[in-house]
Amino acid sequence: MKVEVKKIDSIKRELRFEVSKERVSKALEGVYLEIGKIAKVKGFRKGKIPRHLLESQYGPTAKEEVVKKLIPEVYQEGVDKEQLHPIDMPDIEDVSFKDGKVAFKATIELKPEVSIKDNDYVGIKVKRKSNKVSDEELNKTLDYFKQGQGKDKELTIDDAFAKGLGYPSLEEFKKSLSRQMEADKDRSNKLDVENQIVDALLKKAKLATPKGLVKKHLEQRVNEMMERLKKQGMSAEDLKKKEESVRKDLSEAVEKDIKVYFILDEIANREKIEISEGGNLPLKVMEYLLKEAKWEEVK
Template identity: 25%
Template sequence: MKTKAKSIEECQTLFEIEVTKETLDKAFEDVYDEIIKVANIPGFRVGRAPKELVKKRYEKSAKEEVLKRLIPEAYKRALEDHGIAPITLPEISDVQLEEGKSLIFKARTETRPKFKLKNYKGIRIEKKKIAVKDGDVDKTLDNLREANAKYVGIENRQLQFGDYAVSDLDCFVEGKPIHKKRENLWVYVDKDSITPQLCEKMTGMAKGEERDIDVALPENYPDKTLAGKPARYHISLKEIKMKVLPNLDDEFAKDLNKDSLEILKKEVSKELENRMRLGAEVDMENQLLNKIMDDNVFDVPPSFVARQLSYMVEDAKRRLAEKGFKKDDLDKRGKELAGKFKNDASRQVRLLFILDEIASLEGI
């Protein structure tokens, strides 16, 4: 058997493999002998049909079986001959198979990147200083108040900015609904909302009132095919709610199972300090890994990059879907996202091999 191995770009090896005529002839003989034993040919008892007739009738099946036996064996020997450890299954191509001649084919496989790890010890990095400020504590307390807010029904006035409108809502573009009817939808009536015109025209509504409102959908509407188009909303206002924040006092602290506001503030400060410390550790780790990767640049297997890129794109599409983007729009964004994440995907794969090499060198 003859084999040639040629390294090509991006951690790939191309083998040119030739199996001798003698080996091929023997494989055909073995296969045809096995077929003869079970071949059911009219006019002949099983196992008694002439070999030439069997060859004529079962030539295609015999070739498939010969390839199934010889290609894996020849490929394995080629790997051993050239000392190559593949990390993917081979792609077989350019198969030349004819009885009485040699079997010739090519096999392309991906291999581990070859690199000598540099500069992964003694790296200097910066540690962020940790300091919890009063403003940080105050902001967290405000968030806790928001999370524990109560929503009180309003009966004696009309809807105004700052209220929550509990509504049934339909939206039509060119007379056709663009989504299923939304029932009991909470709409925060705010000038800075995604649909400020809608919110403005909702003000003044009374509980139980129905109203048709004509507005243009915002340019940043999730479905780009509808962005900017004239739309009609049919709104049925079922309730008006006002958010009421709890007072920042000992009673509020007790509602959170703390003995006093002072104790709550101390625990918030301690939790913020722990988060900052964890963030500083993550930042140092990122500094370290980035410096190692900057000093160790090499090609990585394309199939690994493709898998990582696919994961990153699908994860991004999932998060966009949670924000209301439709499937058609997400599919259109696939190519854009792939271009955006390609370098990051390659970098993540390179980091995988770097960390694996460090583990090997350090006996981890």
């Protein structure tokens, strides 16, 4: 097996492979052996059919099977030999079976190198809003209840109203509502802090964008969105019109998500952060960054 590696850019590589006649011949022998076990040729028992008859009837099929078998084997051997670490499946092109040899081209993207200083991710300054619910906020929410359930008549928010919702008194309803609002604020405020950390990481870190991976994930996200719109009853014509704007809207977010993943992965390696099987590495790293962040409480 011969492999030639061409550097396209900092993370993209083009690998050209050539598989020797000897290896191809051996692979063909194995394929014809398997074909011979199931092939039907008049006058011959299965497993006893001469090779030249199998070649005349199943030649194209046999070559196709050999190519299917050899490409993944040879590709993996090549990246291992060259000590390359692709971040996704390769794009396979220029496949040929000529003069007894198999050749093909594989284009891959490598894990981007992340440049970021330790003090750029340890001790990130973040501002966290208070979870406390003010009387004004509580009263505004009560007004929503009043408008939402009052229908055509004036609705009084009192003990009777609270009991209708399953609470012993208006005071108990207010306490429960306040706790729910605090929980909602807590989730929102935590997400806001995480976004501040992400923005700081993206500002400080330098890394190449793996465009192939971004394109693949973008198409997945676009397809998911279009499928949701289709289930919601959008017509085929409107879906076609909508697709390009959906792709444009999602493009930046997908690229951001992928860059953040590699930044968090780099931090995990530096800080020796490990996860159990089935664990979420970005979540674990974010927990570490939140713990190390410099917090400021704001109203």
